[in-house]
Amino acid sequence: MGGDHGPPVVIPAVVRAIASLPRDVGFLLHGDESVIRAGLAKHPDIAGRCEVRHAERVIAMDEKPAQALRRGKGTSMWNAVEAVREGQAVAAVSAGNTGALMAISKLILRMCADLERPALVTSIPTLMTTFLDVGANIDCDAERLVEFAIMGEAYHRAAHGVPRPTVGLLNVGSEEMKGHEEVREAHRVLREGKLDLDYRGFVEGDDITRGSVDVIVTDGFTGNVALKAMEGAARFMNAELRGAFTSGLMATLGAVLARPALLKFRERMSPTPAAPLLGLNGIVLKCHGGASDRDFAMALRLAADLSRSDFSAEIERNMRRLPCALAEPAPEAAAPEGATE
Amino acid sequence: MGGDHGPPVVIPAVVRAIASLPRDVGFLLHGDESVIRAGLAKHPDIAGRCEVRHAERVIAMDEKPAQALRRGKGTSMWNAVEAVREGQAVAAVSAGNTGALMAISKLILRMCADLERPALVTSIPTLMTTFLDVGANIDCDAERLVEFAIMGEAYHRAAHGVPRPTVGLLNVGSEEMKGHEEVREAHRVLREGKLDLDYRGFVEGDDITRGSVDVIVTDGFTGNVALKAMEGAARFMNAELRGAFTSGLMATLGAVLARPALLKFRERMSPTPAAPLLGLNGIVLKCHGGASDRDFAMALRLAADLSRSDFSAEIERNMRRLPCALAEPAPEAAAPEGATE
Numbered sequence: 152m153g154g155d156h157g158p159p160v161v162i163p164a165v166v167r168a169i170a171s172l173p174r175d176v177g178f179l180l181h182g183d184e185s186v187i188r189a190g191l192a193k194h195p196d197i198a199g200r201c202e203v204r205h206a207e208r209v210i211a212m213d214e215k216p217a218q219a220l221r222r223g224k225g226t227s228m229w230n231a232v233e234a235v236r237e238g239q240a241v242a243a244v245s246a247g248n249t250g251a252l253m254a255i256s257k258l259i260l261r262m263c264a265d266l267e268r269p270a271l272v273t274s275i276p277t278l279m280t281t282f283l284d285v286g287a288n289i290d291c292d293a294e295r296l297v298e299f300a301i302m303g304e305a306y307h308r309a310a311h312g313v314p315r316p317t318v319g320l321l322n323v324g325s326e327e328m329k330g331h332e333e334v335r336e337a338h339r340v341l342r343e344g345k346l347d348l349d350y351r352g353f354v355e356g357d358d359i360t361r362g363s364v365d366v367i368v369t370d371g372f373t374g375n376v377a378l379k380a381m382e383g384a385a386r387f388m389n390a391e392l393r394g395a396f397t398s399g400l401m402a403t404l405g406a407v408l409a410r411p412a413l414l415k416f417r418e419r420m421s422p423t424p425a426a427p428l429l430g431l432n433g434i435v436l437k438c439h440g441g442a443s444d445r446d447f448a449m450a451l452r453l454a455a456d457l458s459r460s461d462f463s464a465e466i467e468r469n470m471r472r473l474p475c476a477l478a479e480p481a482p483e484a485a486a487p488e489g490a491t492e
Numbered sequence: 493m494g495g496d497h498g499p500p501v502v503i504p505a506v507v508r509a510i511a512s513l514p515r516d517v518g519f520l521l522h523g524d525e526s527v528i529r530a531g532l533a534k535h536p537d538i539a540g541r542c543e544v545r546h547a548e549r550v551i552a553m554d555e556k557p558a559q560a561l562r563r564g565k566g567t568s569m570w571n572a573v574e575a576v577r578e579g580q581a582v583a584a585v586s587a588g589n590t591g592a593l594m595a596i597s598k599l600i601l602r603m604c605a606d607l608e609r610p611a612l613v614t615s616i617p618t619l620m621t622t623f624l625d626v627g628a629n630i631d632c633d634a635e636r637l638v639e640f641a642i643m644g645e646a647y648h649r650a651a652h653g654v655p656r657p658t659v660g661l662l663n664v665g666s667e668e669m670k671g672h673e674e675v676r677e678a679h680r681v682l683r684e685g686k687l688d689l690d691y692r693g694f695v696e697g698d699d700i701t702r703g704s705v706d707v708i709v710t711d712g713f714t715g716n717v718a719l720k721a722m723e724g725a726a727r728f729m730n731a732e733l734r735g736a737f738t739s740g741l742m743a744t745l746g747a748v749l750a751r752p753a754l755l756k757f758r759e760r761m762s763p764t765p766a767a768p769l770l771g772l773n774g775i776v777l778k779c780h781g782g783a784s785d786r787d788f789a790m791a792l793r794l795a796a797d798l799s800r801s802d803f804s805a806e807i808e809r810n811m812r813r814l815p816c817a818l819a820e821p822a823p824e825a826a827a828p829e830g831a832t833e
Binding site: 329371386 | 618619627630631664670671697698699700701712713716718719721722723724725726733736740743747749751752754756760
């Protein structure tokens with residue numbers, strides 16, 4: 152167990168999650184056995200559904216992915232992912248180092264269906280819009296963007312039970328000629344309808360929090376910046392709001408009266424804690440490094456939901472259509488009229 | 493006068509702005525003479541400082557830039573920019589079509605100091621952080637990013653009176669090896685210190701609302717998406733907050749008591765209405781299409797501030813250092829170690 156907190160967060164999270172999960176769901180807890188056993192001793196009711204797997208070491212939060220690959224064997228993260236490959240676990244959940252988790256997962260589980268790298272996906276609070284990639288793939292060509300659409304759509308159905316999620320491609324305007332070449336080419340492929348997707352065209356930055364479509368696709372650079380920019384804006388507004396509510400007697404009194412509503416508001420706005428890595432032969436979830444036990448429990452429940460779904464098979468099925476979808480541009484799309492942006 | 497509203501917004505804006513501007517500042521009002529004269533008739537006190545320039549036509553909000561260039565001559569937008577070139581006005585302010593304003597400004601005023609295209613800059617509410625490019629330049633190489641740093645720094649000094657603004661480059665992490673090639677190369681050039689800039693290195697999406705640096709530089713695709721994502725997040729939070737405050741009697745009562753504080757909060761959070769186009773031989777400001785008279789008045793005051801500053805000369809001075817700054821990569825930076833992101 153890595154992350155910023157380790158067992159003091161993970162064990163209470165298991166306690167929370169276990170209450171709402173079927174009786175046949177159990178947990179493998181990877182980390183320092185004595186620490187974990189001490190934590191479990193306080194919760195005898197769940198001890199029977201947990202198995203402790205001792206690991207001598209953890210991956211440090213600042214370790215580089217290449218380093219983690221070289222020295223990762225035997226760490227709790229490595230063992231957790233390996234347990235998925237061995238079929239001992241259906242999913243691995245970690246609050247540890249993102250880059251290391253991605254590299255180790257890719258090495259141990261390998262990519263499914265000719266995908267190249269895992270995509271990191273997140274859900275926008277309240278709306279549950281699926282947004283990817285949020286930082287795993289910095290340079291993305293058109294084919295990569297189309298793959299994200301395939302993965303994100305299957306994931307959204309599995310995570311939220313929406314039978315036919317709608318998909319949009321993030322751009323700086325809604326006209327065909329807008330955006331850079333990669334995004335226009337991905338648009339052409341998605342629009343032609345050779346994939347099994349309900350593609351709705353370009354969306355813009357403010358659509359991320361508008362619920363215009365279920366799944367929003369972008370490259371990992373733009374996605375990471377946009378996600379952090381929104382989180383920063385939310386934090387900034389919360390701080391300003393706090394300032395407004397302490398700016399005078401009436402405002403403070405108002406805040407006291409509205410306190411339950413404000414707490415509920417803050418809870419609704421808090422970032423979704425779990426970011427699955429998509430495209431692997433197995434389920435791996437990244438939980439925020441500073442996740443609370445409530446956050447980590449949400450990640451555990453999401454992992455259980457995903458493990459009961461068929462989303463990997465759906466990704467593979469749609470990926471088989473991709474070569475045909477990428478081929479032969481339609482004549483009218485072959486020569487886009489001079490892009491002025 | 494174009495934009496979504498035209499004279500009904502622009503004339504009250506002039507009334508607002510004129511009150512706080514020196515007596516020698518006057519206005520050329522381009523548009524339908526009879527409509528403008530009718531509007532001015534209600535404000536005899538400002539009529540003496542306004543000169544009406546009749547224009548038969550306006551550029552439509554949905555006109556393509558290429559179309560606007562072909563058919564723009566004689567429109568109010570064209571005439572306003574031409575008046576800057578002719579020295580009859582020190583700045584042009586428009587709430588019209590952004591792409592058309594950019595194309596017409598570039599054609600009539602031309603770029604200064606070998607710059608290639610105007611950059612669209614905005615200020616983050618409350619913090620006044622300068623953020624560019626927010627949509628004018630979709631594909632940006634390293635040189636373009638460095639130019640944005642030069643323009644943004646000079647602009648920030650002129651607009652906010654900060655003697656030595658700090659500059660950051662937007663990326664997905666703060667380590668040297670992070671990000672795509674363009675951003676790493678721009679980082680190398682800026683870090684070497686051959687330009688007259690206080691460069692502070694990489695910043696991330698949440699730094700935009702943190703005030704970590706005065707000027708944040710990015711390409712127009714990322715900047716446009718991030719800005720709209722933040723605006724969307726703010727709108728979404730406002731709607732949720734309204735929902736929270738009407739969720740029950742106590743919450744509603746709280747909102748009534750806190751109303752003045754909440755109104756001030758909303759005002760502080762509202763997006764900055766004016767986005768200057770940087771890099772032209774002359775000052776051109778784009779005002780939001782749906783700008784209120786208060787917004788448009790802010791844009792007019794900003795235009796007056798900029799016209800009294802020396803920022804174009806500062807841009808030119810720093811641009812002359814650019815060829816030397818771009819040359820000869822330092823040996824240790826020539827071969828970045830394998831980027832794993």
